[in-house]
Structure formats: C-alpha cells, structure tokens
Amino acid sequence: EANLTAMNQLAASDLDAAEATLADARGPAEALLARTPVDLQVAVALGYVEKTEAEVATACGAPDRAVAALSKAAGLFARALKSGSRDVGFSALNGMANVYALSGDYDRAITLGKAVTETEPGYGPGLYDYALALDAKRQRDGADRDLLETLAAAYRRLEALMAEPAQRFSADQLMDVVRKARDVDEALARLT
Numbered sequence: 001e002a003n004l005t006a007m008n009q010l011a012a013s014d015l016d017a018a019e020a021t022l023a024d025a026r027g028p029a030e031a032l033l034a035r036t037p038v039d040l041q042v043a044v045a046l047g048y049v050e051k052t053e054a055e056v057a058t059a060c061g062a063p064d065r066a067v068a069a070l071s072k073a074a075g076l077f078a079r080a081l082k083s084g085s086r087d088v089g090f091s092a093l094n095g096m097a098n099v100y101a102l103s104g105d106y107d108r109a110i111t112l113g114k115a116v117t118e119t120e121p122g123y124g125p126g127l128y129d130y131a132l133a134l135d136a137k138r139q140r141d142g143a144d145r146d147l148l149e150t151l152a153a154a155y156r157r158l159e160a161l162m163a164e165p166a167q168r169f170s171a172d173q174l175m176d177v178v179r180k181a182r183d184v185d186e187a188l189a190r191l192t
Contacts, residue, residue, distance in 0.1 A: 005021050006022045006056070007052055026049055026053075029042060040088045043080045048192055051098050051099065054069040057063060057187065073095065074099045081096065094113070094125065101132065106140065110137065113129055113133050123153045124168075128173070130154055131177070134150060138151060158177050167182075
C-alpha cells in the first residue's frame with residue numbers, strides 16, 4: 001500500500017512526500033523481515049519499496065542513492081525468486097523486471113515481463129511494467145514492426161485490465177496508456 005502511495009506521489013512530482021512514505025514503510029518492513037526472514041512476501045514488498053526509492057532518488061538527482069536502492073531491491077527479489085512459491089515468484093519476477101528496466105536493460109526486462117504476463121495474465125502491474133519496458137526500448141532503439149505490434153497488443157490488454165477497479169490504477173495512468181496506445185497505432189499505420 002505504501003509503495004503504491006509513494007509511486008503516485010512520485011508521479012505527481014511530490015518527491016518529499018514520496019521519500020517520507022517510503023521511509024515510513026521501510027522501517028517496519030525491515031524489522032518484520034529481520035524477525036521472520038522466511039517470509040518472502042515481506043521481502044518482495046520491501047523490494048518494491050527499494051525499487052521505488054531508486055526511482056525517487058533518480059528524480060532527486062541522487063544517482064548513488066538510486067544505485068544502492070536498486071541493488072537492495074534486486075537482492076530482495078532474487079531471494080524471493082528462490083522460494084518456488086508461485087504467488088511470491090511472479091511478483092518477485094515482476095520486481096526483477098522493474099530492476100532491469102530501471103537499469104536500462106530493456107531486453108531482460110521484456111523477457112521477464114513477458115514471462116510474468118504469460119504466467120499471470122490478470123496481473124495488471126505486471127502488464128503495465130511490461131508495456132513500459134517495451135515502450136522504453138522503442139524510445140531508445142526505435143521501433144520495428146514486431147516491437148510495435150507487441151506493444152500495441154500489450155496496450156490493448158492493459159486498457160481493458162486497467163478499467164477494472166480491483167486493479168487500482170489511477171485515471172491519469174489509464175489516460176497515459178490510452179495516449180501511448182494511440183501513438184503506437186499511429187506508428188504502425190505509418191509503416192504500412
């Protein structure tokens with residue numbers, strides 16, 4: 001819950017509030033993980049806190065802090081991936097995809113994101129992160145038809161999924177996806 005709040009604060013450029021929210025979440029999560037080191041759901045939750053901390057640190061212009069937080073996130077997600085638990089595993093796999101995407105390794109992020117979306121097609125955050133990684137690769141490397149078609153399909157699935165209240169996406173996120181989907185459709189039309 002705190003991570004979602006911090007991500008919304010980050011999206012609204014309220015970096016101080018995001019940092020405070022993450023700090024408030026980190027202490028209890030670290031204490032709980034220290035008391036129950038086998039509770040890998042706590043490890044995954046803390047991994048997402050650290051992942052979001054890396055994003056906030058990047059936005060604050062603190063690259064050393066971002067790298068440290070991303071490294072912690074990767075370690076927590078890797079620990080959870082060893083569990084063999086399906087529920088913990090796909091969430092940790094999505095977290096690791098986020099780590100790769102934030103590191104600029106879009107190919108690995110896309111590979112993991114595809115595995116997450118195939119394993120759990122109704123997991124909105126996984127599909128959202130997969131689409132973001134595809135789009136980031138397109139922005140960095142340019143787009144070929146296969147990438148655009150994959151991205152268009154992901155956005156179509158995501159639009160439908162985001163409309164479900166249980167998915168907990170904001171209206172701004174949905175509108176951003178609708179806009180990006182239109183851009184991808186237009187790019188595909190230009191290729192024909």
